[in-house]
Amino acid sequence: MTTVYIADTGVFVRCGGPDKDKFQRLRRTLQQAGVSLRIPQRVYEELGGDPAAEGYPSGNIPCPDGFEEGWIIVADELDYANPLVSTVMDDARRVIANETDRDEDIIEKADTALVGLAAQVLDTGQADHVVLLTTDKPAGRAAKMLLPQYGFSDHIEFRYVSVEYLETITPDEFR
Amino acid sequence: MVQSPSRSDRPPIQQLQTVADLLEKPALSRLYAHILQHGPITVSELVNEVGIPQGTAYDYVQNLQAAGLVEKTRKQRPYEYDAESIALTLSTDKETQTITPALIAAVARRDEDEDIDVYIERHGLDGLAVALKYAYEYVDGTVNHRIAARELDLSPLEAEIILQALEPVVSEYADAVV
Numbered sequence: 001m002t003t004v005y006i007a008d009t010g011v012f013v014r015c016g017g018p019d020k021d022k023f024q025r026l027r028r029t030l031q032q033a034g035v036s037l038r039i040p041q042r043v044y045e046e047l048g049g050d051p052a053a054e055g056y057p058s059g060n061i062p063c064p065d066g067f068e069e070g071w072i073i074v075a076d077e078l079d080y081a082n083p084l085v086s087t088v089m090d091d092a093r094r095v096i097a098n099e100t101d102r103d104e105d106i107i108e109k110a111d112t113a114l115v116g117l118a119a120q121v122l123d124t125g126q127a128d129h130v131v132l133l134t135t136d137k138p139a140g141r142a143a144k145m146l147l148p149q150y151g152f153s154d155h156i157e158f159r160y161v162s163v164e165y166l167e168t169i170t171p172d173e174f175r
Numbered sequence: 176m177v178q179s180p181s182r183s184d185r186p187p188i189q190q191l192q193t194v195a196d197l198l199e200k201p202a203l204s205r206l207y208a209h210i211l212q213h214g215p216i217t218v219s220e221l222v223n224e225v226g227i228p229q230g231t232a233y234d235y236v237q238n239l240q241a242a243g244l245v246e247k248t249r250k251q252r253p254y255e256y257d258a259e260s261i262a263l264t265l266s267t268d269k270e271t272q273t274i275t276p277a278l279i280a281a282v283a284r285r286d287e288d289e290d291i292d293v294y295i296e297r298h299g300l301d302g303l304a305v306a307l308k309y310a311y312e313y314v315d316g317t318v319n320h321r322i323a324a325r326e327l328d329l330s331p332l333e334a335e336i337i338l339q340a341l342e343p344v345v346s347e348y349a350d351a352v353v
Contacts, residue, residue, distance in 0.1 A: 010320065013335045052330035055297075057289045059336055100317050110331075111321050135339070137316030 004127035005174065006075070006117055007037035009046045010135030011161045012061045022166040023062065030071045033174035037066075037133065038075040038121075040113040078116050088119040088146055095142040115143045122152050131157045187263070193242030194263050197279050198300055202227050204283035206235050207244065207258060211276055212347065214257035215248045272304050277348035281307055281341055290340040294333075302327075309334075310341035 015023035030036065039047075053059030066072030080086050092112035097104040109116075118130045130147075134140050140158035147156040159165065197204045202225075209225050210216055216224075222232050236256055239245035249255035263274040281303060285292040295303050305327065312318035324334035 009331060010335050010339065013332070013339055046331045046335075050330050050332045053332040053336060055293050056333070056336050057293075058339070059290075059332060096319075100312075100319070100322060102322060106322070106325070108321070108325075111319065135313075135335070136319040136321075137313075138319050141316065 001129055002127040003035075003129040003131060003174075004121045005035060005037050005131045005133060006114060006121070007039050007043070007072070008114055008132070008134035008136055008139075008161075009043050011037070011133050011166075012047060012063060013058050014135065014161055014163065014166055015061065016058045022163075025169060026166060027066070027069070027071060029169050029171050030174065031069070033171035035174045036071045036073050038073050038117070040075055040117045041077055042110045042113040044074045075117055076120070078113060079120060082120060082123060084123045084150060085116050085120045088150065089113075089116040091146050091149075092116070092139070092142040095145055096138045099138040099141060111139065112142070114139045115146065118143050118147060118156060119150070119152075122147070122155055129155050129157070131159060133159050133161050135161050190242050190244070190263065193238060193244060194261065194274055196238070197244075198274070198282055201283055201286040202231065203235050203238075204279045205286070206232065207239060208276065208280040208283045210236075210239075210245055210256055210258040211260065215255035216257075217253040217255055219253065270301070272301055274304075275348075277344055278304050278307055280348060281344045284340075284344065288340055290336050294337045294340070306337045307341055307344065310338050310345045313338045314342060314345045 015026060047061055047063050050059065063072055067074075078085060089109065089112040092115040093104055093107045096111050097107045114132060114134060114136065118132060121127050121130055132140055132143055137160065140160065143156055144158050147153075197207055206221060206225050206227065209221060213224070218229070218232050218236055221236070222229050225232070227235075236245060239258070240247065240256070243259065244261060245256050245258050247254055248257045260276055261274060261279065265272050265274070281291065282295070282300070285295055291303070294306065298306070309318055309323045309327065313320070313323065320335035320338055321331050323329070323338060324331040327334060329337075
């Protein structure tokens with residue numbers, strides 16, 4: 001069984017800067033388990049060089065270390081020409097609009113990128129199991145709800161990344 | 176328009192100065208938030224648990240008592256104090272904001288959480304009050320950082336930082352109306 005781990009912006013914010021224990025624990029855990037986290041392009045853009053986040057201790061995220069050491073990988077571009085990917089992302093827009101009680105028009109592609117990437121990874125056979133690590137509950141719920149409808153029941157897991165989760169994480173959860 | 180706390184018998188304008196102090200002085204707001212969560216409590220317990228000097232603690236408790244936000248619940252020594260919940264609504268022509276215990280607790284964290292401190296410096300206390308409302312939604316799962324970022328005109332990363340920083344306040348004041 002091949003599992004791909006997809007991580008969202010919130011995971012790295014939760015790590016709270018380079019000297020924080022949680023970042024080191026995450027790095028150690030992933031390296032011991034021999035797995036890496038894939039981040040959607042959109043998350044890469046959110047994390048990288050955001051001047052608005054400068055000054056916040058939690059905005060100082062040493063992701064470049066993760067890229068260099070290979071435990072954070074930027075995922076392939078989303079393939080909107082893949083009908084499954086675009087359909088799942090359209091559906092996710094509706095689910096997220098409903099979960100957040102917002103108009104569908106204001107839900108953007110960025111909001112559904114996580115779910116789209118999960119669909120793409122499963123559909124192209126890169127993995128038969130996807131674990132979403134995120135603090136985005138609406139997107140996590142959308143993935144849990146939608147992917148089973150396209151034949152991927154039991155292939156998707158949503159882990160809400162709380163402080164406790166990062167403080168108690170072990171390599172066993174990545175095997 | 177200023178509405179006073181429903182349970183307090185002090186007139187609203189008299190309370191206003193103390194409420195302003197609560198928002199200005201993180202040590203005072205920490206003390207108030209602690210009494211609210213853990214009262215009835217003695218001053219020496221407060222000194223130990225909140226980590227402020229004894230003289231300051233006595234002064235602060237007295238100020239809060241004078242404003243009707245704290246009440247002496249045990250009349251013989253050692254005196255015990257309990258806090259009144261606060262809900263002070265301020266309106267201008269354009270905006271209405273309510274000062275709640277959760278907001279006071281969020282301000283109280285700025286000494287220990289630099290993310291909150293930076294956010295207040297950049298967006299003010301009104302900005303923090305609005306972010307706190309989004310933090311309740313974020314914990315409920317009815318908003319994410321990206322939607323919050325667009326609606327609050329922040330970058331997604333900045334939105335995620337402040338939402339996570341306010342999460343402990345939301346958990347502590349889970350039933351509070353913001």
